[in-house]
Structure formats: structure tokens, C-alpha cells
Amino acid sequence: MTQPAQGVQTVTRALELLDRIADHGEPVTVSSLATESGLPLPTAHRLLKTLVALGYVRQLPSRRYSLGPRLIRLGEHAGRALGAAAHPFLTRLVDSTGETANLAMRESDMVVYVAQVPSRHAMRMFTEIGRRVLPHCTGVGKAMLSQLPDDEVKSLVQRTGMPALTDRTITDLGALLADLELIRARGWAEDNGEQEIGVRCLAVPVLGTGIAAALSVSGPEARITPEAGRRIGPALIEIAAEFAESVNTIEA
Structure with a gap:
């Protein structure tokens, strides 16, 4: 019974990261996103890696993140x-x-x-x-x-x-x-x-x-x-x- 709740929490956290990136209006570091969202750094990094793989987020050569083309x-x-x-x-x-x-x-x-x-x-x-x-x-x-x-x-x-x-x-x-x-x-x-x-x-x-x-x-x-x-x-x-x-x- 805990798995669906965890799944919903993961989606919520991923969407929050997208909102945070959008609010910045410019590329942002994973550490800033983790601090602003209250997520542990490894969790924020894992979620961003998934969003990058799906095309919703881009990782730039500077290692900062911006919104991806799929959005x-x-x-x-x-x-x-x-x-x-x-x-x-x-x-x-x-x-x-x-x-x-x-x-x-x-x-x-x-x-x-x-x-x-x-x-x-x-x-x-x-x-x-x-x-x-x-x-x-x-x-x-x-x-x-x-x-x-x-x-x-x-x-x-x-x-x-x-x-x-x-x-x-x-x-x-x-x-x-x-x-x-x-x-x-x-x-x-x-x-x-x-x-x-x-x-x-x-x-x-x-x-x-x-x-x-x-x-x-x-x-x-x-x-x-x-x-x-x-x-x-x-x-x-x-x-x-x-x-x-x-x-x-x-x-x-």
C-alpha cells in the first residue's frame, strides 16, 4: 500500500523541480534546486537525471539545468x-x-x-x-x-x-x-x-x-x-x- 503513495510523492517532487527551474528563468544548479525544494541532494539529482532522460529538462555543459524541449x-x-x-x-x-x-x-x-x-x-x-x-x-x-x-x-x-x-x-x-x-x-x-x-x-x-x-x-x-x-x-x-x-x- 505504500508504493502508490511513494509514486505520487515522486511525481510531486519532480513537478516541483520543474516549477523551480521555470521560476529561475535561467539555468540553475542542482544544489540550489535541492535547497529551495527541501530535497536531499541525491534525491534531487536522481529526479533531474530522469527528467533529462525524458527530455523535460536539459543539462548544460556548465552542469546547470534548464527546461527541456519536450515541455x-x-x-x-x-x-x-x-x-x-x-x-x-x-x-x-x-x-x-x-x-x-x-x-x-x-x-x-x-x-x-x-x-x-x-x-x-x-x-x-x-x-x-x-x-x-x-x-x-x-x-x-x-x-x-x-x-x-x-x-x-x-x-x-x-x-x-x-x-x-x-x-x-x-x-x-x-x-x-x-x-x-x-x-x-x-x-x-x-x-x-x-x-x-x-x-x-x-x-x-x-x-x-x-x-x-x-x-x-x-x-x-x-x-x-x-x-x-x-x-x-x-x-x-x-x-x-x-x-x-x-x-x-x-x-x-
């Missing part, structure tokens, strides 16, 4: 599945706001767009599915960052940097943390031309699913005005909650 395939399949589930909810957002609706997920330190339903306006926003962007300058990125403790946000932006893409991009850590506090209180994030001049985006995190994801609506500043934002924000929160409930129902 890319899993991530792509997971993104497509979540994007398909989100499509009717994105369509509702387009119907209710008139603007392009997006679903994005966090992938290590970056944000990747996995689904989109375009606006019916002739002038509309378009983001390539699979495009990866930095989180500090996007509505979806800041929505997901708002769900992390400040210490994790600090560690993440130290790894990625906070480059200015426009003259409105937040490039100061203190200003970013203040914006995240506002997002937590208000319920939605705003990108006011911080990634692209003339484009405004409102986004909300998808809560309660265990998935780091966000829904957003984007369009030209001329249409997504502050007044429109006060209408769109609550709509995003409502539809994101319904999407999260549907995801949990599927998983159950």
Missing part, C-alpha cells in the same frame, strides 16, 4: 486546448465591447497570446497567436503580475528588465508595484499605450483555476476611452469569472 510540445497543446475553451467567452467580449478580445498565458517570465477573436471594426488590433511579450508593459502581463507577491514580481523583472517600448512604458519598479496594487483593488489592469502608441488594453486575471492566464480587450485609444474602460472593466471581470468556472468544470 514546448506540452505547452503548445495546453495553450491550444485552453484557447479553444476560451473562444465563446472571447466572442462574447467582442459582442459586448466591439473590440478585439485576447487570451494570454504566462510562460516562465514571458507572456504568450494563445487565442484571439478580432473586432469587427475596420480599424482593429491584431496580435499574432504565439507572440511572446514582456509582462511589465502589457495589460495581460500586469493582470497576471498582480496575482504574485511583490517579492516574486521584483525577482521576475530583475531577470527580464523593464525596457521602454514607448514613452509611456513603466520602467521603474516602484511605479510598477504601485500600479499592481491599484489593479488588485480595482480588479482590472490597463495598458495605456505602454506597449504600442495609440493602443489601449484592459485585462483581468483568470482566477481560481491554477492557470496563470488573463483575458483582455484591446483597441485604439479613440474608442477605448477612460469612460469606456469603466464599462469594459466590469464586463471583463464577469466573463473571466464565467470562463474560470467553465475551465474548472471541464477539469472536474
Whole structure:
């Protein structure tokens, strides 16, 4: 009776090591992983050796470890599945706001767009599915960052940097943390031309699913005005909650 429990414990420990490697965002030593996970060094080494053999982890010439190529395939399949589930909810957002609706997920330190339903306006926003962007300058990125403790946000932006893409991009850590506090209180994030001049985006995190994801609506500043934002924000929160409930129902 103890073998299944041991098997489950082994899987849990292996997945924790994958999470630790992802959190680092750069190659990491086995000793660091063992210390952070609380595992004995031989156990961490044995699990990593198995993950390397399966392709989920790579061991570099420096003997440090990074995520392996086999995870890319899993991530792509997971993104497509979540994007398909989100499509009717994105369509509702387009119907209710008139603007392009997006679903994005966090992938290590970056944000990747996995689904989109375009606006019916002739002038509309378009983001390539699979495009990866930095989180500090996007509505979806800041929505997901708002769900992390400040210490994790600090560690993440130290790894990625906070480059200015426009003259409105937040490039100061203190200003970013203040914006995240506002997002937590208000319920939605705003990108006011911080990634692209003339484009405004409102986004909300998808809560309660265990998935780091966000829904957003984007369009030209001329249409997504502050007044429109006060209408769109609550709509995003409502539809994101319904999407999260549907995801949990599927998983159950």
C-alpha cells in the first residue's frame, strides 16, 4: 500500500523541480534546486537525471539545468486546448465591447497570446497567436503580475528588465508595484499605450483555476476611452469569472 503513495510523492517532487527551474528563468544548479525544494541532494539529482532522460529538462555543459524541449510540445497543446475553451467567452467580449478580445498565458517570465477573436471594426488590433511579450508593459502581463507577491514580481523583472517600448512604458519598479496594487483593488489592469502608441488594453486575471492566464480587450485609444474602460472593466471581470468556472468544470 505504500508504493502508490511513494509514486505520487515522486511525481510531486519532480513537478516541483520543474516549477523551480521555470521560476529561475535561467539555468540553475542542482544544489540550489535541492535547497529551495527541501530535497536531499541525491534525491534531487536522481529526479533531474530522469527528467533529462525524458527530455523535460536539459543539462548544460556548465552542469546547470534548464527546461527541456519536450515541455514546448506540452505547452503548445495546453495553450491550444485552453484557447479553444476560451473562444465563446472571447466572442462574447467582442459582442459586448466591439473590440478585439485576447487570451494570454504566462510562460516562465514571458507572456504568450494563445487565442484571439478580432473586432469587427475596420480599424482593429491584431496580435499574432504565439507572440511572446514582456509582462511589465502589457495589460495581460500586469493582470497576471498582480496575482504574485511583490517579492516574486521584483525577482521576475530583475531577470527580464523593464525596457521602454514607448514613452509611456513603466520602467521603474516602484511605479510598477504601485500600479499592481491599484489593479488588485480595482480588479482590472490597463495598458495605456505602454506597449504600442495609440493602443489601449484592459485585462483581468483568470482566477481560481491554477492557470496563470488573463483575458483582455484591446483597441485604439479613440474608442477605448477612460469612460469606456469603466464599462469594459466590469464586463471583463464577469466573463473571466464565467470562463474560470467553465475551465474548472471541464477539469472536474
